[in-house]
Amino acid sequence: MTKKLLFLIFLQIIIFSLVLAEPKLPKQITLIYYNPQxxxxxxxMNTDKYLAGVVIGELGNSFSLEAMKAQAVVSRTWLIKNLKRHKSSPADFCSLAHCQVWRNPTAKSLQAVKDTQGEIIYPLPKEVFFTSSTTKKTDLAPNGKYYSAIAPDYYWKLTAPIDTIIKTFAINCSSIKNIYTDQKNIYLICSDKSYQMTKEEFFEKAIFSFGNQIIRSPFFNITRIENMVHFKGQGLGHGRGLPQWGAQARSEKGQDYQQIIKAYFPGHYVKKIDESKFPQELIEIISSLSL
Structure with a gap:
C-alpha cells in the first residue's frame, strides 16, 4: 500500500469524522402541549415552527427583533443539546418551563427564526441556559451598570420569618445566633453548629419552602431583625447564559444578535450548521482524487 493511498484513507476518515461530529438539527419536533387549563x-410540527413558538413563549412580542434572534439561536442550540428530553412519553419536549415555554408563533417570532435559519452557538457550550435578567459580569455595560437593569422590578425586596430559612436548609436549629451572606454563600449559625449553602442552591430550594413568596434570583444580600430576615436582591432567574432583558438592552444600543451571543457566551460565536459546505467540499475533493 503506497504512502499516498494511506494518506488519502486517513484523510477520508478525518473528514467523515468531522461530518459525523457536526451538530444535527431535526426536521420536526414532537411536543407535549399544555393549554391554559x-x-x-x-x-x-416542523422545527422552525417549534422554535418560533419558543421565542414568543419565552419573550413575548414586545421584545426587539434582534433580541428575538438571539433567543432563537440560544433555543436552537438548547434543542440540539436536549433532544428527546421527554423520550419516555414519547416526545422531544413539553411546552412548559421544564423544557422551553411554547406558545403559538407570531409573524415577528417566525421572522426571527427565519433570519437565523440553522444557526447555533459554536462550539457547542457544555450547558446552554437563558434567564430573564442577571448580575453576571457578562452583562456589565461600559458605564458600570447592568444591561438587564432595564427589566421591570429588576431590584426586589422580600421579608420572611427566619423559620423559613431553617426549613430551606432542612436542618434542626433550636437557637439561631446569626445569619449572613457573602458574595456566593448564605450562612446559618446555630448554637451547636454552623451551616452554609451556595446562594444558587438556596435559590433553587427556596422555591419549595417559601410558598407564595418568591426569592427571585440568587443575587441577594440579607439582614436579620429579630425573628425576620430581609432580602434585598437583583435580577430574575438563575442568571446563567443569555439574559433576555440584557439582550433587549444591548439591541437598543445597536448591537446585533451575533454580538449579543458573543457577549454572553465568551469564546463562542454564531455558526450556521445546516448549510455548512466545508466538509462536503472536502469529501468531493477526496473522492475525485485518483488512488
Whole structure:
C-alpha cells in the first residue's frame, strides 16, 4: 500500500469524522402541549415552527427583533443539546418551563427564526441556559451598570420569618445566633453548629419552602431583625447564559444578535450548521482524487 493511498484513507476518515461530529438539527419536533387549563396533547410540527413558538413563549412580542434572534439561536442550540428530553412519553419536549415555554408563533417570532435559519452557538457550550435578567459580569455595560437593569422590578425586596430559612436548609436549629451572606454563600449559625449553602442552591430550594413568596434570583444580600430576615436582591432567574432583558438592552444600543451571543457566551460565536459546505467540499475533493 503506497504512502499516498494511506494518506488519502486517513484523510477520508478525518473528514467523515468531522461530518459525523457536526451538530444535527431535526426536521420536526414532537411536543407535549399544555393549554391554559393544563390539558395536554401531543403535536408534531416542523422545527422552525417549534422554535418560533419558543421565542414568543419565552419573550413575548414586545421584545426587539434582534433580541428575538438571539433567543432563537440560544433555543436552537438548547434543542440540539436536549433532544428527546421527554423520550419516555414519547416526545422531544413539553411546552412548559421544564423544557422551553411554547406558545403559538407570531409573524415577528417566525421572522426571527427565519433570519437565523440553522444557526447555533459554536462550539457547542457544555450547558446552554437563558434567564430573564442577571448580575453576571457578562452583562456589565461600559458605564458600570447592568444591561438587564432595564427589566421591570429588576431590584426586589422580600421579608420572611427566619423559620423559613431553617426549613430551606432542612436542618434542626433550636437557637439561631446569626445569619449572613457573602458574595456566593448564605450562612446559618446555630448554637451547636454552623451551616452554609451556595446562594444558587438556596435559590433553587427556596422555591419549595417559601410558598407564595418568591426569592427571585440568587443575587441577594440579607439582614436579620429579630425573628425576620430581609432580602434585598437583583435580577430574575438563575442568571446563567443569555439574559433576555440584557439582550433587549444591548439591541437598543445597536448591537446585533451575533454580538449579543458573543457577549454572553465568551469564546463562542454564531455558526450556521445546516448549510455548512466545508466538509462536503472536502469529501468531493477526496473522492475525485485518483488512488
Amino acid at each position: 393544563r390539558n395536554h396533547q401531543t403535536i408534531v
